[in-house]
Amino acid sequence: MKQKPVYTFLILMVIGVFLVFAGAPKISDYEIVEVENTVEVTSDDSYNKMMDVLTHQRCMNCHPSDHIPKQGDTSHPHHFGMARGEDDHGFEATSCNTCHQSENNLNSGVPGAPHWALAPASMAWEGLTREQIAERLLDKSTNGNRSHQELIEHMTEDDLVLWAWEPGVDADGKPRTIPPVSKEDFKKAVENWFADGAIIPSK
Amino acid sequence: MADKEKDSKKVSRRKFLVKGGLGTIGVVAIGAYLFRSPIRRQILGVVNSLEAPYLDNIDQPMIWFEVTSDNNILLHSPKMEMGQGTFTGIAQMAAEELSVSMNQIQVVHAASSTGNVDSFATGGSTSISGLWKPLRELSAMLRVMLLKEAALKMNVDIDQLSVVDGVISGNGKTLTYAQAAEGVENWEVPDVPVLKDAKDYKYIGQPIARVDLDAKVYGDPIFGMDAEMPGMLYGAVVRASKIGSTFISADTKAAESMPGVVKIVVEDDFVGVVENSMIEAENAKDAINVTWDSYDNLNTDAIVKMMTVGNGKSSVIQKNGDSFGDQDEVVTLEFRSPIGAHAQIEPNGVVAFVDGDTATIKISTQVVGLTRKEVAKRLDLDVEKVNVIPTYLGGGFGRRLHTPHAVQAAIMSKVVGKPVKYFFSRKEEFQHDMFRPPTHHVIKGKLNEEGYLAGLEHQFVSGDVATDSALIPNALTNFLGADVGAIRGGFIQYTAIPNFKAECWHVELPFATSWWRSLGLLANTFAMESFIDEMALKANMNAVDFRLHQIADEPIDIRLKNVIKAAAEKANYSEEVKDGRAMGFAASIDANTPCAQVVEVSIVDNEIVVHKVTVAMDPGLAVNPDQIRAQCEGCVIMGMSAVLYEQMFVEDGELTPTIYGPYQMALMKNAPKEIDVVLLQGKDTPGAVGEPPLGPIGAAIANAVRRLTGERLTELPLKLSKKA
Amino acid sequence: MEISLTVNGILKTVDIADENTPLLWVVRDTLDLKGTKFGCGKAACGACTLLVDDEAVRSCSYPVKFAEGKKVTTIEGLGDRENPHPVQQAWIEEIVPQCGYCQPGFMMATAALLNKVPKPTDEDIDKNIINVCRCGTYYRMRKAIHKAAELQAEKVINESKEV
Incomplete structure (x- = not known):
């Protein structure tokens, strides 16, 4: 019974640690930042939009490190x-x-999508920084041997990836949260980021 | 804690009569059996050793047996089968005195129309002990009645007749029970015959396979959830998710236009919906907008604060010698247990049909009599016109000691004129359970110069268990001063200690708490036996020797000592930590059955792992040793689950979690791979079995952890606070 | 809509208003096979486990439309008294059930396990058998699962001898 505040504290701690590692400013912060090179801004903006999605629990929950x-x-x-x-x-x-199953079950609240599975261990992202995730994403040894084009297809067309925006309801019948970026914006962000050379900003 | 034999009245000859003609079956024998009510006993004084007698309904004749034309015996059981193996035990007892083979006995749940209604309950580990004498006497009487008829038909003196497997023979002739019974209208009712001597038992004492084993393996049994009636509709009742909600009003407009709605039923205290299908009923239910008067801001911390020794009313339940104040060298430890859910896998379900002035209720319930009475009262029907047909129970554990949903289904059925089936969703099961109340314990002890306890005091507080339950009148609790359920296991069993006291406090919670298998025993024994272990450590004494020295010499005490010795010996109890494993010891007495356990635990990834549990128990005469072992194994695992994982929370006025998983329970991987059961027989009648082994498990695990890590865990569920 | 499926070896066609109706309720209410149990409706307890094309499925969370053309096996079709499935035989020999409500789900999950892992280790059992039993029959179940593996192995040997 005393655990509850402990849990809350732990959750706050985890969130805190996560924020420190991820250094994740809100998207809105970027809108007021003025930068000289607009091409890079687009790329950077795309990158962060994409990362806002990839680091969201709807995606991250199935890319565990353990x-x-x-x-x-x-x-x-x-x-x-x-x-x-x-x-x-x-x-x-x-x-x-x-x-x-291959679709969400609205009776039971069990989520589902085609080829429901964990991302392969090589694609473990949990606990990584955005930069590290991006590196893994681009590295053929940790991305399922995908070319940039194949990555774009995977990230913008795969049913299981896109499930994140249609995650159904939970066991209590309440809708699951969805990533902070819309599906269309995410697709655009992925395409733009790759079109701009898939540059990892901090590098 | 005297080991008193209960006495029971002889079979009432006046009430014993025989009636024929139930369908195509040959003979129906009807008898009534009178006992004095345990309510009239001095309950509190003997509650720790109480073996409640079987309580029948004395107002009407009762069907116990039917002799079928294929020479089998149908035994109508007033006790429900909820996994505890009662059907098997009573079949053994009946077969023994009827001289039939086990496979000639078929046990069924007695519908209340048989009159064979237990006016109390199936619970409290009393079924076999309570039926021990009356069922064998009734069986023996039926045997003699059949022999008398056979003697007439065979024209052989009754003394020359013998029976094997329901076939009577004598003087070269044979006759089956069915043939003997055929056509008989006026039976001669005998005196109660002399019962078999224990040394002649053929079935009693044998580890016979459960009588419902095959059926349960092939998927045959009908549980409450499986029950149907022709033409039935589906009902659903709107339940509040907030604690303490009182129904104010319902806006049913949106629901009225939902597909499949047959009727929306608005009563003073609930609103239900009747539909053509279960899913439609659930959907329409969700569309009803109910206004509740609820508590909004309740949380777990508030409940914990309420549930603290010193709050509420108190009653001293045990006292000897002097009390000791806050002197030097008094050790004080506090313990807590959380809210526990029953979490039985079969949700509560019922099918009801009210047809004119009669009602039929199919239900999984532990209280046939109470359910019948409640339906009759609410619908203003004669009690005799309400037939409660019990099904197998998909787990009881006390959850079905009040089943008022039968009333709601009956009301809905009356409104639509058709049978209505309705059952709880899992969320409703979790939020509208009658929980095991949280508890708080303050225990004080002081060692004398020899290192034994000079004084021991147990102060504990609990929510309702028996108090405010439908089964026990509140007047009784007020009269007794303490909740007779909460005090189970709260007594001090080391009565050789010169000064001791146990005091029970009672706090009313804003949500229903009630009977949870073994009642107060689980938490009380966890607290008491953890404390005793700590004192043994302080005294630098072996935990077993420390206990044995301080137990008195009444018969029950000697039985307790024997199970303690047997468990320690069987498990090779040692206080050394070996290969990362430590042993823990605990013992308890519940319902006159002493039980001791030794557990072996290790710590893996900062989790407590229980590898082996040794149980020594003295339930008296073991009618079916295999099923007693099964109950020990089951109690160990259910107890482990409760003390290591289970916990309900209160968040923003709601009880959570509402589903398995978040309500963590022991799974296959958590269950010990070894459970060693030693059965002792310290008395010649059967005693309680289904709950007593839940006593020691919590403290035994905590005591093992203490020896392994040095940490004394004082709160359930047991969680290590630091890396071991 | 009409859905055709083979249930315990018999081809059945059921007319279902809502194709998303859980297979559990079709099996229980439409086909009147009550051995498959409802426990939680959230695929959490496993009481409703049955086999679809020999794979363990929690039928409370499996829309009937997905069963079209498939082979469904319930506890009633796993074996019978004349020809018990090794899992049922082992369950009888070890006297596993208490209340019995969760047992069909456990037996179906075990049957699926033995299909995939004929001789499961304790670890295999711990990982794969994750249904919930409140009576606490896990201890006997583990023994029964090992016994069922033995019985199945004997059965395979005997059958191969007969061939």
Whole structure:
């Protein structure tokens, strides 16, 4: 019973640490920043829009660093000890698809999308900075051997990626939160960022 | 804590009669059996050793047995089967005295129309102990009645007849029970025959497989959730998610136009909707806008504050010698337990049909009599016109000791003129449970020069358990002064200590708390046995020796000592930490059954892992040792689940969580891989089984953790505060 | 709409108003197979576990439309008294059930496990069998799962001998 404030404190701590690592200013902050090179601004802006999405729990929950999928806005470990398993689809007999189907289930609140699974371990992003995530995204050894074009397709067309904007309702029937950038803006941001050379700003 | 044998009246001959003609079945034997009410017993004084007798309804005849034309016996059980194995135990008892084989006995739940209604409940670990004498006597009487008829038909002297597996033989002739019973209209009712001697038992004492085993493995049994009636509709009742909500009014306009709505039922105290399908009913329910009067700002901290020793009313339940004040060298420890949910897997469900002046209710309930009475009262029907047909229970654990949803279903059925089925959603189960109340314990102890306790005091506070329940009248609790459920396990069992006192405080909570398997035992024993362990450490004594020395010498005390010794010996109890594992010890007495446990734990990733549990228990005569072992295993795992993981919170006036997972419970991976059960028999009648093994588990685990890490955990669920 | 599916070896066509109706309720209410249980409706407890094309599925969270053309196995079709499935045989030998409500879900999950991992280790069991049992029958269940693996292995050997 005393745990509750402890939890709250922990959550605040985690958020705090996250903010320190990510150094994540709000998108609105960028709108008032004046920079000389407009091309770079677009790229930078695109980059951060994209990253606002990739670091959102709807995306991050399935890119864990510890083989355990996360759930909810608090990104707690998936209940019942579900984990990556051998092929990112859970365990042999109790797999992701034991509960998750190819679409959201509005009766049970169980989310679903085509090929529901964890991102491969090589694509672990949890706990990484934006720069590190971007590096992994571009590195063929950690992005599923995808070219830039294939990455654009994956990020703008894949049903499981786009599920983030149609995440359905939770077990309580309440709509899940969606990333802070709209789907269309995200797609544009991804396309622009790659078109501008996929530059990681801090580099 | 005297080991008193309860006495029971002889079978009432006046009430014993026989009636034929239930369908195609050969014979129906009806008997009534009178007992004196335990309400009239001095409950508080014996509550820790109470083995409540079976309570029948003395107003009407009761069907116990049917002898079927294929020479089988149908046994109508007034006790419900909720996993505890009662059907198997009573089948063994009946088969024994009827001289039939086990597979000739089929046990069914007695519908209330049989008259065989338990006017109290299935609960409190009393089914086998309560039916021990009356059921065997009734069975023996039926055997003699059948023998008498056979003697006439066979023209053989009754003394020359013998029975094997329901076949009577004598003088070269044979006759089955069914043949003996056929056509008989006037039965001669015998005196209660002499019952079998224990050494002649064929079934009693044997680890016979559960009688419902096959059915449960092939998916056959009908639970409340599975029950149906022809032409039934689906109902749903709107429930508030906020604690303490009182129904004010309902705006049903939006719901009225929902597809499939048959009727929206607005009563003074609830609003329900009847639909053609379950999903439509749920949807329409969500469309009803109800105004509630609720508590909004309640949270867990407020509940914890309320639930603190010193608040509410108190009652001294046990006292010996002098009390000791805040002297030097008095050790004081405080313990807490959280709100616990029943979380039984089968939601509460019911099908009701009110047809004119009769009502039929199919339901999984632990209280057939109470359910029938409540439906009759609310719908203004004769009690005899309400037939409650019980189903198997998908877990009871005390959750079904009040099932007023039968009343709501009956009202909805009456309004639409058709049977109505309705059941709780899982969220409703979690928010409208009758929870295990949170508790707080302040325990003080002082060692004498020899290192034993000179004094021990247990002050504890609990929410309602028996108080304000539908089963126990409040007047009784007021009279007794303490909640008879909350005090379970709260007594001091080390009565050789010269000075001791136990005092129970009672605080009313704004949400319903009630019976949760073993009642106060789980939390009280956790607190008491943790404290005793700490005192043993302080005295630098072995935890087992420390306990044994301070137990008195009444019969129950000797039985307690025996289970303590047996558990320690079987587990090779040691206080050394070996290979990262430590052992923990605890013991308790509940409902006159002593139980001791030794657990072996280690710490993995800062989580407590229970590897092995050794249980020694003395339930008296073991009617079915296998099912007693199953109850021990089940209690160990359910208890582990409760003390390591489970906890309800109150957030912004709502009880949370509302689903398994967030309400964390033991899973396969958490259950110990070894559970070793030793059964002792310290008396020659059966005692309580289904709850006593829940006592020691919490303290045993905490005591093991203390020895492993040095940390004394004082709050349930047990969580390590630092890296071990 | 009409949906055709094979349930316990028999082709069934059901007429369902809402194609998103959970398979659980079609099996229980339309096909009157009550062995598959409702526990939570949120795919959390596993009481509703059955097999769809031999894979464990929590049917409270599985729209019936996805079962079109597929093979559904419930506890009633896993085995029968004359020819029990090794899991059922093991459950009987170890006397596992107490209240029995969660047991069909556990048995179906175990059957799925043995399909994939014929000789599961304790770790395999811990990972794959994550249903909830309130009576606390896990201890006997683990023994029964190991026993079922043995029985299944014997069955395979015997069947191969017969061939």
